[in-house]
Structures are given as structure tokens and as C-alpha cells.
Amino acid sequence: MTDTIPDEYWGFPITHYPLMYTNHAISTRLEAAYTGSRHLYHQIAAPVAINDISKLADPTLGPAAYNELISSVTLKKLKEILELTHYPSNYGKFASPELVAGCITLMSSLKPLPLAYEYGYLCLRVMVIALNACLLKYGSYLDVVIQHMKAVSSKEYLSTFWEGSARLISREFIDGNSGTPLYGVLTSSPRSLWTTPLMDQWDLHTLLYLLHDDKKNLFIALQQADSLGLSGVMFVLRGYVESKRVGMEEHDYKHSFYGPYSRVLYRYRLVVPNFGLEPGVMKYLCNKPPVMCCLEEEETIDVGDSRNLMQAYTLYLESNPSERCAATVFLFQLVAPLMVPGCEDLIPGVLGATLPVFWNSLSTYSPSIVIESLATFLTMFSNIVEPFRLKGVEQPWVIQLEDQIIINDTVELMLRVTLLSDSSRKHRGKADESKLIDTIVERLTHLMLSAPRQHLIDRCEKLGSFYDWSNYRQIFRPGSPGNPVPDGCQYTMLNYVFKGVFGQQWEAKLASLRIVTGHCYNPRCPAPVDAQFICPTTGAVYCSSKCLALSWTYAAVPPSVK
Template sequence: MIAKGYLRTITSSPIDDCEGYDKPSSKLSNPSSLVSLSNSYDGPPSTDRPIPSWDKPSWVAAHPTEPGLIAATNEVTDGKVHLFRYLKDGKLKLLESVGTDGEDPAHLAVLEDEIVVGNYSSGNLLSIPLSTSAPHLGSVSPSIQLTGSGPNKSRQSSPHPHQIFPYKGRLYVPDLGSDRVIQYEKKDGQWVEVGDIKSHEPGAGPRHVQIHDEILYVIEELTNTLSAYSLSDGKHIASLSTLPSPPPNLTVSSSTTGSSPTPSSAAPEGAPSALPLLAAELLLVTHPEPLLFATNRNETHPEGDSITIFSPIKDGNTDAFKLVNSVRTGLNHARGAAFGGDKDKWLIVGGADKGGVKIFERDGKDLRPVVGIAGVIAPTGFLWGVASPSPIPVSAMSSVHPRWGRPLDDYVGSYDLAAAKKRIDITSTMKAEAEESISQVVRLAGPSQYPDPEGTKVVTLQVLESILNLSMCPQTYHYFADPPLISGCLKLMGTVEADNRMSPFSYEYGYLCFKIIVLAIGTNILLRTENLDMTIANMESDTNTELILILSGHVSRAIKSEIEIGNAGQLCSWVLGWVRVQDRRQLQLTHLMLRSDILLLLNMLWDDRHFFLKTYMMTHSPGLSGVMFVLWRYLYSNSIFVESLPSENLAIPFCEILWRYFLVATTDQLESLVYINNDVQLSSKADQWTDSSKHVTLDDLRIVLQAYTGRMSLVDSPTYLSFEINAILVLLNFVTQIMQPGVEFLLPPLIGNTLDRIWEIINNKKEDDQETIIGIGRVFGLIGRYAVLDLVETLAGRDLPDMVARAMIVLEPYSTKASESYMYGVLGKHDGIILAA
């Protein structure tokens, strides 16, 4: 696979070679050099042919879902934005250009349907409508003028937006001039300032930002610092120098390209000394561990400017925020830098003074120089990942999606146990914001699977997060007891795609939609069964347990009670508003969910079952007993409704989703899940799954086996108690029926952990527990299908002969009666071992 990068350069020297692009008009003049870099993943990048650009280009960025569309700026008095198309023959074609309504546009962000530009000298922002089809650039709205100033009068007399950083539906704009990072949110189609985070040290001059684990990291140009701020409240956490060792007396090359250096003496009294133009770029990588990379400028070191590497704050531990490495670049005025390649393997850096480009190979926090390009004049910015003019599948892109947020591997770490334990006080402002957010989602509710596109655009990640804030306070859980909230979130969840299919768990947006759905279903069930007040009281009194775990436990017990009362029949469906039951006060309940929405939910979980399981393996999320109950009752709705009957084949995806969730369910969920599983085993539904074709890829199978092995491991937590023999049988049967070649290396730990649990059951069982012994025999039968030579050592290590002997001794003599437990259901169709003495 080829990954190409484009680098912008500042120069006024024209070049004659225009072969690298197709210019349809003469609107632009004075072309300078735009250099194409290419690399294979098998080796480092190398130079390619030059491609022309224009006077003082400053920033370049690609469209988030169609990387063949590339935008760039000219940092000149009459600012311009140019849009290119990357063609099949490797050329760039200029499509359209538009003015930025300001001076010296230093940065731009390309969103899904607009380009947002920051004009440095005039201190304003401009939004340019963008379409992936012609005409591409629409009529611009009035620009947004920033306000404010800072104590350094030579650099901060007026606003200077230096970056546009999209994150979860908001724009974060570091304003070097006003000493703050401004937050913008879209309301009624316009970007509106909704808050800011002020620099801890006046005169710091914020330049660029990154966000990791809800902490804002700001590289501050005028004080050469990297500062961390809480994203939620803007509080300063810590600051570090960006320099490997700050020099006592700094000098600057007089030939520095770009803004004039500001000597320390220019800083006003009371402001920190402003070191001249040092801190520059800030980058974040997450593999194999999160790290921040900062570039420094004009250190006048014989080995060039440095890149300093920092570990971020981890789980609230500020001591983790520290310098971990530094590397000399051999460049002067190291301004622009960008990561590219598989797992950010390559780092490209440019020296804006005296020119030159260096490319480094990254190994964790270490950088090794591999290529140097001396002939590039004043490079300022780089772009990777436009190897093909065709749209790149979204699932293959590692960057944050402008609408859907972080991809799965990046967002799951933010929803761990520590996050689940968090409680907050909901202020009146937060409550009003959440109420407005809920109303925006509820407007999308209804029978149509395809919601109004304009209505979905206003529901950003920030909107979903404001709703989920309500789940961190017991007094605000009643807000989730709103059935249309479920329908609206389902419609939004269905908008998330990867590889041209619905894949809600591929991105944080879809996961948050599902999380709200789970909370809303559970809260509504508790309200209808008159258990909500008790649950909230439990939340208030038990401050040591996660709120979502308390909610999930109560939901599971309420469902178990209703199944027992209704004998697993249609009487259970009164909770959904489908039937009326005597002696129930809520006789006029509205439908909890539309049946079309239930079908949509089942289809989405089935289509995205791989990422569904992976997400629940890696996050601490609310229990799904309520969701499973709703899906289960939908399978029986044909006896209640005569129109739009559900297909009998829906039992196949339901069974698999149920068992996949069984692999990661907390212990409190098993009370209700066992009843639901009993029903599908006793009926023909489990048989339908058994007789169906198995749709599982090798990667998916590995995730399933890892989930099973992990669940069978010993855990010292009341949240995940060991399974009983019946549950082990159901899951082992599921796992063995989807087995295929290519996962042999996962079998020894799988079988070993299973046998460990069997030993535990034998040691804890009562005398004459015939059902358990028969279950153990069936486990041996299932394991026996894969008892190949590679497993002999594993079986011997678990004292298998002793286990068999022990089981034979505790079984009542001469008893050969088979268990009648319908938990075995489908297992009875396969050969097992029934032990008798």
C-alpha cells in the first residue's frame, strides 16, 4: 500500500515545472514548490516529483471521508483557500478557490460539509460550505470576529487564531493573541462561542492543542510550555517546558523565516519572559501507548532543533505527565510535523529556516532518522494518507471523524471502571443543556428508519455527552424515562457507517447513542414496574458502587420478577405496553418501543456483532438485560399483533447476540438472562441457530474465544463471579459450534480455564449433585472435539484424571438418570459423557 504526503512550502521563488498538476484557469499566480513524498509500508518515504503551489502556503488538510479532496491556504494579506482533487495519475487538479475574508489564514480544518479557516492577522474565523461534488465551495457566511488581547503587547495586541481543532462536535481554537482556547458549538447552522479555557500564565500564547482522555494539552508558543487543562471545567492541571533543557541565554537566527522573533525584553512587566518563537507543533499518537510530541524552533543547537516527547496524564495521575525522550532533528525552525503510515510509524518534520525535511521512523517513544531531503525551501505543513483518488474506507482511517468522533480502539479507554465510578453534581446550567439536548434527539423519533438529515446534524457528540452527564447523578436519572429518547437515539445510531455498512460501534458517536438507549430502556422498565424510586434511593445510599451497575442490577431483578410472574409468556409484554394485565395500575401504558425500532436495533447489533462484543469486552458499560428482554419479547409479538409479523428467522441473530453478551455480562445480569436463555433452549429458537450457517470471520472468532477465555479466568470481583456449570455449557457449546481452523493457539488457555472452573465447581458442590456431574460430562464431550495432541499438556496440568475420578466418587452409585434441566436444550443433540459408578 502506498501512502503519500504533501508538504506546503513558503517561498516567493517561482518554478517552471508545472507538469504535476492540471490548472483549469489562471486565477492564481506565482507558483512555488509543493513537494510530493511517497513511501511504502515496507520502507521509508522518498522524494517524488515536484507539484506547484502558490505564494506562502501555510496549511494543508484532506476531507475526512474522501481524502482525495485536499484544501490548502495562502498565508497572505488577501487570504485564499484552494481545493484540489488528487487524480489517478498522481496529479493535483485545482478545483476551486475562495477568499478567506481576512488576512494571513494560518490554519484550516476540513469537516464533512464545510471548511473552517482561521485568519491569523485579522483575528477572525470563516466557514466555507463544502460539497464532495461540484460545485464544491458554497457561499460563505459572515466571518466570526474574535476579541481580546494579552499582556505581551508586541505579540498579543489583538486576537490571533492559530489552529482549528474539531473534537466531538465542537471547535477548539487556540488564540495566541487573547491567551485562551476558545470553544465553538454549532447552533442554528452557525458557529457560536460557548466557552473558553484561559492560559494559566498570562502571556503564554496558546498555539496548537491536542485532546486525550478529556484533557486539553496546549503548546504555548511564547513561554515554551506544554500545559494540561481539564476539558470539563478548564482548570489548569500542570505545565512542562517543551525544551529538553531550557537554555539560560537564548539567541535566535536573524534569518528566521516567518513572524519576527520577539526578544525577551519585549515582554511587559509582570508577564513571563517571552522566548522567541520556540514552541511550534503538538502531535498525539496512541499506539502502543499515548504520547505527545512537541517541536521546538530556533534553539541554535549544533544538532538542530529538538522534538520533545511526553507521556500524558493517566487515570488522574499527574505524575505520569512528564518528559520521556528528546531527539535532535538537524533542522532549524522545526515548525511543521506530521505522523503517517501504519500505526503512525513515520514522522516527517520540516525546517522553515534554511529549508530541509527529515523523516523519522518511530518505535514507541524513540525516533530514528531515515531520510533527509535538503532541497525543500521553507516547508510548513504536511499531509499523509492520500495514496488513492478513491475514497478511503472510514474504518481504515485512524483519525478522529469530524462527526462520529474517535474510532473504537481510541474511545474504549475513556469508558473504563474509573469513568463508570465518576459522580458529579448537575448544575442548573447542565440540566438546561441536557433538556435541550434530549429535545433535539426526541424530534427524530418515529417510525421512519431514515431521520431528517438536518435534524441529525444538530445532535453532535457534545449533545450526546450532555445527556449522558445525567447518568452521573442519581437525582437526574428520571430524565431517561422518556420512550421517544430511545427511538431518536436509534435513528442516530443507524447513521454511523464503516466500509459502506451500518457499524455504530466503530465510532464513539454510535456507542454513546447505544449507551443512552440502554439507560433509557432500563429506566423506563423500572418506572413501569414501580422500582425507579427504590433504585434512585439505592444509588444515593450506596456511594461506593457505580451508578450504572446499581441501575443494571435493579433492571435485571425487575425483569426476572416479571418473567416469573408471567411464566415467560405474553403477560411479560405488558411492560412494553403491548398487553393489559389485571391488578396492574399502569393499564394504559404507551408502547415502550416501536416494533420497527426493535427490528432496527436487532439488525444493527447483528450486523455489527464483532465490534459490539469487542466494545463490551473493553468498556465498563451498563448491563443489557433490558435490551435483551425487549428483543426477546419481539420474537413473540406475532401472537399480539397481526400486521408486520416478525420473521421466525430472527431467532438466529437474537440467539447469537444473547450468547455474545453472555460472554461479557456482569453477574447481576445473569438472573434475567438465564430465564431468557432457558426459553430459547426449550423452544425451537436455539435449534434454528444450531442448524443455520455460521457467519464468523477469523478475527471475529478470535475475539469470541478471547472473551470466553477471559470470562473463565479467576476474578476477584463481585461484579464477575464464576459461572455455574449450566452457563459454561451454553457458552462452550456456542464457542465450539463456530470454531474453525486458524485459532489453535487459543485453545489451550480456553480449555485450561474451563477445567479450572470445573475443579472449582467440583470442590464446592454438594453431595449427590447429579445434575452438576452430568453437566461436567457434557463439558468433557464438548472439549473432546478439540482434544488434539497440543492440548495434552494442558489437560495433564489440570489433573484431568483426578477430576474424572473425583466426579465418579461423588455421584450417587448406580444412578444413570439424565438431567431434565432445559438449560441443556441444544446440548442434548450432541454426544456427551454421563458418568455412572
């Protein structure tokens, strides 16, 4: 069987079917709603298929009846059930706990990996829609969501359904004293919605391990077929996992429940579609783990899965550059242990997508958070990257990594966070923060020297980096009247960077570069050519801080550059 020819029973394989269920593809099909006899056929055939699947939830079902029912649920029947989503009024037919349990039983019959083919994925889709419908019905919100769906275009039916589910779930997170009631949700609606489907504990256990054991295919399906909202499933499983904590040893609990749940949860966090409050609900679930936040990863992961996760991390940050720096570090902690040999070419992209987040965080979050997050990230990143480096071997990805450090102005980022630290040092313990800043400088310099030193020098000269760094060094020179933080560490930090780049003879080599040239703005300068110092206030060029001081002393009006 080839990837382009579907199997009669299983449908297309994982390499093909996700593209058939993207949000765009689903929306296009929803716009082409069936009418007439075909619509009538689906209205009759789909409930029959739902009934067959629901029978699988019967615990008294014998082996013969079980096998007969499994065989009777064909790919065609699953598609007929999903055709009901063409009309908002049909979503109430999914609100059946037996349908949820039956789909889980059906998926568990697919060996060894339920999501390897289209059949298993359609089982998952039906189950997720049914579980969310149960949540909405139990929360007295299903009718409200259906009315919302009727008020939008047909291509927005599913996204409105997922948004409504996430909205109801988010009510669980609202503080009753300060939260705003959700429109259309009854104030008397039940709490603890995770028990909504009234599912057997074993069904929830089975679902958890179905998703975990096939998490590679699940991740591919969710990443490419971006039309499925899993916040309801993850919310219900979270409640189940929490309920198992009582009376268990921490190691056993972590191994049997928290670990499997978290691996599925965090993978979905990287590819969550933008359905209203769906991303917000997932952020909450990830930020509020059941018990512990440290997760021991599984022993092995294949290259394909590792590459998918790294690409998803990079794409997520490129699409969400305003993500919180602390949340970004948390996401990297999840991806970092899964970076394996064979993925080296993706490492520069990971760094290139992460650094802008720290730049964007400077104006939003407290300096202490940015400094701590940056130090943590650079430490983890350098520790992860080090084993991939081969001494004496030229590796293209190392060159690209170095380019990302320079292109993203990482030295300037270090200066900026130290300036923020100095401006608010009264509010924090300086000693601890100084250690973090030292860590940032050391780790960054170490990363910069990953590539051959001469390449770094050539690259910095070409991009004008030495020109800028030299000017910063002049500005932050102790005793300079233009130094905004006379007691700061910026000058020492820049010296450390230059020493790392040029070695022990860095001062002589720096002087020989003659990076900046200009005419000294001090009219009393005896040698006004080849000026190298730029005033941080006016932008005027001087040959030294002494000339700057003289110019300001004797000028009636401080000079400025227009």
C-alpha cells in the same frame, strides 16, 4: 485519522473508545460532578439535545427535516445528555419512549457499522439508559431507584441504576406462589414489562438488527467498556421476538428473529458486568429461550471476532469457577462453532478454564449431571479440535493442550466421577451411564494422544502422573481388599489409559517404570523393598494387595502412617 486522534464528528474508533467508558472511568467522572455555571449549562443544553433526538421518532418527519435533525445531533450533544447522569434526580428525564426510538433512528443512520466509532456507542448508551428508565417508570420503581442512588456514593450511581433495572425485570421471573416480593416494588405494578417503552414494532426490529449486524463491535465495546447493563434491552427484545413466533414457519422464525436475538444475547452473557442481579437476569434469559435452544451459526466469522469470543469464554470461567457444569457446556456450545483457524493458540486455555468447573461441580451437583456434562463437553471439544491438528507437524498448542490435561488431573477427574456413579447407581440407569463413562475415557485418551507419544510419556514421568496412576491401579485391582468399589470400572479404565499411552506392550513398560519405591509395611513380607502399593485407607506402603491383606489379618490394630 489515527487511533489516538479523534474525528471531529465521529470521535474515537472502536480500537480506542471502549477504554474511555469502563466502569472505573465512568465512576471516576461521576465523582467529579459539575457545579456552578457548568452544571447549569448542562441542565439547559441536555434537554434541548434530548428534544432534538426525540423528534426523530416522528413518523411524519420529511427527508429535509430528518437530515437536518441528524446533522444537528453532534458528538458534543450526546456527551451533554450523558452528563445528566452525574445527578440521580436527572434520570427521570431519560424516561421517554420518543428518546429511545429517536436513538434507534439515529443509530440506523450510521453506515455501515454504527458502533465502529464513539458517536454510535454514545447513541447506544443514551438509548439503553432511556429504555431502562422507561421500564422503571412503567413498573412504578424509578423513584425508588433514584432514592437508592441518592443514598450511595456518586461513583455507584450507574451500577445502582442497572441493579434497580435488573431487580425490576427479575420480578417477571418470580412465581407468585413462592416468590419473595421485591423491596420497593408495588405489588400492583404491571406485568409483561417488555411492552413498557410503547415502542413501534419496527423500532424494535431495527434495534434487533442494528445490534446483530454489528455484533463484533458490540461485543468489543461491552467486553472492554464494562459499564453498560443490557438486561433491559435483551428483556424487551425477548418479548418482541416471542410475539413474532405466532403464525410463522419455524425455519423463517429462527432465521429472522430467534437467530439474531440469540447471537446477541449469548455474546452478552459472556461479558455481563456484575451489577447486582444483572448476571442472574441474563442467566435466566439464556436458560429460557423463546422457543428452541439449538442455534445454527452464521456462515462466516473472522479471526479477530473468534479470538475475542474464546478469550471471553476463558476469562468468564476463570472468574466464575463455581459456574454450573451444565451451564458451562451450554456456553461452550455457543463458542465452539465460532473457533476458526488462527485461534489454535487459545484452545489450551479453553480446556484449562473448563476442567476446574467439573472438579468444583462434584460436591454440588448430582453425579449423573456431572457425568453427562463432562461426556458432552469432551465429545464436542475433541470434535472441534480434531480439524486443527496437522499430522506429522509439531504444533506448540497441541503440546500445551496435553499439558492442560495432565495439570488439571483429568484422569483423576474420570476416576472421581465413576466413583460417584458407583456410590449412587441404585438411583439411575447404569447402562446409559456406563456408555457416557466409556465416552469420557475414549475422548480423553484421544485428546491425550494429540501430541507425540514420547512427549506425553516424558511429561507424565516428570510430573509424577504415572506414579499416581499406578497406585490407583493397584487400589482398584479386582480382589484387592483396599478396593472401595470391587465391581467398578476404574481398573479397566486405567488399563485403557495406560494402553493408550504405551501401546500394546503397556504392561511390560509400566512394570519397567518402577514408579513407586518404599519399604513394605507387612512385617512378614519376605522381600519388603521396592514396595509399590499404597493402602487407600491408611496410606501405608505394601508390595502387593496380598501383603496388605496379611498385615490387616495378623495386626491387632490396623497399621497407619502418621
